[in-house]
Amino acid sequence: MAEVVPLKDAVATLVHDGDSVALEGFTHLIPFAAGHEIIRQGRRDLVLIRMTPDLIYDQLIGMGCASKLVFSWGGNPGVGSLHRFRDAVENGWPAPLELEEHSHAGMANRYVAGASGLPFAVLRGYRGTDLPGQTANIKPITCPFTGEELTAVPALNPDVGIVHAQRADRAGNVQLWGITGIQKEVVLAAHRSLVTVEEIVDELDPRPGAIVIPSWAVTYVAAAPGGSQPSYSLDYTIRDNDFYVAWDKIARDRETFRAWIDEHVLAEGSVPA
C-alpha cells in the first residue's frame, strides 16, 4: 500500500546520488515540484531518464544533478532548444553529460517491457538510422516464425519512477486523466515510485478517460498542488505557455539561469514556477 507522505520526505527517502530516476509526464502532468525538491536536496550523478527532458531536466542538468541522460527528444516544445542541456553536451557545463538516445517509440516500448517484467521489447524502428551506432541498447532481433529482422531495445526499470497525477484517495489509489502518456508504465517499471498529486480526496469518483493506479503498486503519494506547473494538470491547472517561451531567454545564459533557480527553487519559501 502506498504511504501518503510530505514531498520532501518522499524524495529524501527514495532518491539517492547515483540513482537512475525517471520523472515522466508526456507533455502533461510533468512532476516539476518533485524535480525542484531533488534540486533542493542537492542530488548528484543521477542517471536521468525521460522521453522529453523538457524544462524540468534542463533545470536538473543545469544544476549539475545528472551525469547521464536517457531520452528521445530534448527540446523546448514549440519554442526551440533546451540551452542548459545543450551547454552540458556542447561545452560540458556544469558537468559533462553522457547521452543515451532513442526514438519515442523505442523509449515507450522500453518502459512497457519494464512494466511487463520482460528484459526487452520488439518494435519496427531505428532501421536505417544512425541511432543504433551510438548505443549498445539497440539491437536487431529475428522473428522465429517469419525470419524477418526487427529491432530490440532493453527494458527500462529505473531505481525511482516519479509522475504527477490529478488525484489520490487517502488509501493512496491514484487517478489521472487527459493525456495519460506513459505514467502507468513508469510507475510499474520502477523499483520505487512516487506520485505527486494536485489533491488528496476521500473518494475517487469515476471520470471519463481516467485511469487508476492501485495503491499497492505505488510506494509513496505526496500532495503537491500546482506541482506540474509550468506544465499542467487537466481540469486543475493550465499550461503556462508564456513561461515555456520565457524560459528560452532565462536558460540561454548561465547567470540568469542560476539566478532564476536561486529565486524560484532554492530560496526559502520558493514555490515551483
Add this chain to the structure above:
Amino acid sequence: MAEVVPLKDAVATLVHDGDSVALEGFTHLIPFAAGHEIIRQGRRDLVLIRMTPDLIYDQLIGMGCASKLVFSWGGNPGVGSLHRFRDAVENGWPAPLELEEHSHAGMANRYVAGASGLPFAVLRGYRGTDLPGQTANIKPITCPFTGEELTAVPALNPDVGIVHAQRADRAGNVQLWGITGIQKEVVLAAHRSLVTVEEIVDELDPRPGAIVIPSWAVTYVAAAPGGSQPSYSLDYTIRDNDFYVAWDKIARDRETFRAWIDEHVLAEGSVPA
C-alpha cells in the same frame, strides 16, 4: 470510415468459407447475434479463433461451421464442459476439429502483436508445460541483451474480427465500457472487421471506463440490440446465467442441440437466445 449496414449484409460480405474468424468478447460483449448469422448463412471450414470459445463456438462447432479452433480455454464458464466442442474433439462429430491450443496470456499477446503490425510477441509463458509440444506456434526466443530465454508466439491477424459493443455513432465510431477485454486488439489485428452494437446514437457522450475505436479503423458497424445475449452488454443487458446452466443439458445431446438451433437460430423470425 466504417459503413453502418444491416448485420446480415455485413456477415455476407465479410465472412467466406475457409476464412479465419475471431469473434471475441472476454466474458462480456460476446457477439452471439453475429455468430448466429454465420450459422444461418451456412459458412463452412472456418478457422475459429477465440480465447474462450464459450457457448457461441459450441454452437458454430456443433453446426459444422468450423474445421479448426484456435483457443485458450474451452469451457462453459462456471458450469463445466462445452459438449459440442468435446463431441467434435473426442468423436469427430459433426466433423473433425483441429485444435491449436494456447494460454490466455499467449492468445492475448498474439492479438497485441497482430494489432501492432509485428510478426510475433514475447512473453514469460508456457515454460515447462506440454503445450509447446502440440503446436509449432510456440517457440523459444533469447533476449539479445541478457541472454535469457523466453517464449515467442506468432501474431494473430484474422481475416475477419467480430466484436460487440454498447454503442456507435452514425459515423461509425464505436464506444464500449466495462470489461473491455481484447475487443480493440481484435478489431485492429483483423484484415476486415465488424462491430455489432446495442444501439446507434447521434453523439457518443464520454463515459467512465469507456474506450472509443475510431470509425476509420473499422470496416462495418451493424445494429444488433441484445446481440450479446446470453452474454451481456454492461448497462444494456444482464448476463443470462440461467441459460449458461441450461445450455449444459441442451448441448449434452446432439438432437436436443439441433432442435434448439432449429428453433432459436434457423427458424424464421428467430432471435438470438
Add this chain to the structure above:
Amino acid sequence: MSYTSDEMMTIAAARQLRPGQVCFVGIGLPSTAANLARNTHAAGLVLIYESGTIGAKPGHLPLSIGDGILAETADAVVSVPEIFNYWLQPGRIDVGFLGAAQLDRYGNINTTVIGGEYARPKVRLPGAGGAPEIAASCREVIVIVRQSRRTFVEKADFITSVGYGSGPGDRERLGLSGAGPATVITDLGIMAPDPETKELRLTHLHPGVTLDRAREATGWDLATAPDLDETAAPSEHELAALRALTAATPAPPSRGSQGG
C-alpha cells in the same frame, strides 16, 4: 454446527489468505474461498480476476470471471493483455489460486486432456486459460481441489501448469519467478511440498478424516509431515459467512475453471 466436506475445504482455503494480500482468483472454488476470506478475517484482500478487474469486491459470487459485478466494484478495470502483461507477468501478485482436474505428486496441474492421444483424448478438458502463467508468476500458488485417485495422480497425463516439474531445481531452471504451489487444500486435508524433495505431503487432516482415507484418495504413496495436525473445524462465523455468500449463487464447477 454440522458442515460438509466442501465447506471445510473452502473455509480451510480461505484461512490461507491474509489481509492486504493481492490474490489472482479463478472462478469456482478459488473465487468462493477468496471472497469468503475477504468477508471474514482478510478484509482488504485485493482480488484480481483475469477479465481485467483489479480490486473487485463482488457482493455475491460471480458465475463467470466476466460478471458485471466484478467490473462495477473494481478499483480499476484494464484490458486482458494488460492484466497478464503488466500485473501478472512481473510477479506483483502474492497468491495465485487455482483448481485442477489432475494434480501430480510434484504439484503439476492438468486441465487439458485425460487419457488417449492429445488429438483424440478420452476426456477433453477446458484447457489452460490463465493457469500456466498464474502458476509461473504468482509469488505463491494455492491449489484447491477435491481429493480422489482420479485427480491426485502419480504423473499428470498432460502438464498444463507447472508446479515443481520433476522435482527440486526445476522451477529455477525454467526461469519461473514464483515459488510454486505452497499449499494444496482438499476436502480431506491440506498438503504442502516437502522442503527437500518438493513432493506433496500431508500437513493437516480435516476433522473426522483418517490418514488411511487420505492415502486411499491419493495416487502416490502419500507421505505425512512430521507435525501432521488436524485442521480446526469451521467456526459458526465462518460457516455463516460462507453460506451467506453461496446462497445467492449457482453451485461452483467441480474442476479448474480459471479460464472462464
Add this chain to the structure above:
Amino acid sequence: MSYTSDEMMTIAAARQLRPGQVCFVGIGLPSTAANLARNTHAAGLVLIYESGTIGAKPGHLPLSIGDGILAETADAVVSVPEIFNYWLQPGRIDVGFLGAAQLDRYGNINTTVIGGEYARPKVRLPGAGGAPEIAASCREVIVIVRQSRRTFVEKADFITSVGYGSGPGDRERLGLSGAGPATVITDLGIMAPDPETKELRLTHLHPGVTLDRAREATGWDLATAPDLDETAAPSEHELAALRALTAATPAPPSRGSQGG
C-alpha cells in the same frame, strides 16, 4: 493580397492533404498546415498527435503536442505506447508530416546533431522524437522546412529519420513499410523524388521565386521535373483562414519539433 513566404509554404503544405485522410502531425509548421487544411478544403481530416490524441480538433494551434485542447477535442485519447504500437507502427496512417534541421538529397532527415563529434557536436539538436517511426511507417511522408544551403545538404551529418537512404531499393531492403517522403514543401517551392533515382528534384516554384534562387538555397545540384510548374498563389480564403489560425498562437519553432 500580399503574403509572406512562410504563409505560401504553409498553404502549399495544407493543399497536399485530402479530406478523410489520417495524418500524424508534429508541432510547428506541420501542425499549422494540417489544421489549416482541416479548416479549409479538408474537413474530416483526422489529426493524430503522438501524445495519444486521435482525431483532435483544436480550435487554436497548440504550442505543445500535449496541449489540453488536443485531449479535450479528440475522438479518443490513448497511451503513448498505444499510439506508436497500435496506430503508427502497423501502417494505418496515411500521411506523416515532418520538419527537419537537415534534409539530404534522398530525403533523409537529421534532427540530432550538426558538426563535430556525436558526443561533442557543434550544434546539439532535440533529437528523434517520433520522427524515425513516422518516416518509416506512414503510407507517405510530407516534409515542410525552410530552404537554405545549411538545411538542404548533399549528405546529412546524422540520419535521424530515413527518407530513401542511399537511393532506390533501400526502403524495401530496410523493411520500411511506408512509401517515404513524397513531397517536400519549402518557402521557395515544392520538391518530389525522381521516380528513378529517388533524388529530390524541384516540381514547383512559388510565385516570384526564380530557379536560380532555389538552386542557390540547395546544397546539391538541384534538378527540375520535366513539368516544372508555378505554385498557385494563396487565395484570400486560404490567407484569411491561416491568419485566423495563427493569430491566437505563439510563432511556431524554426526547426523540426515533432518530438515536443
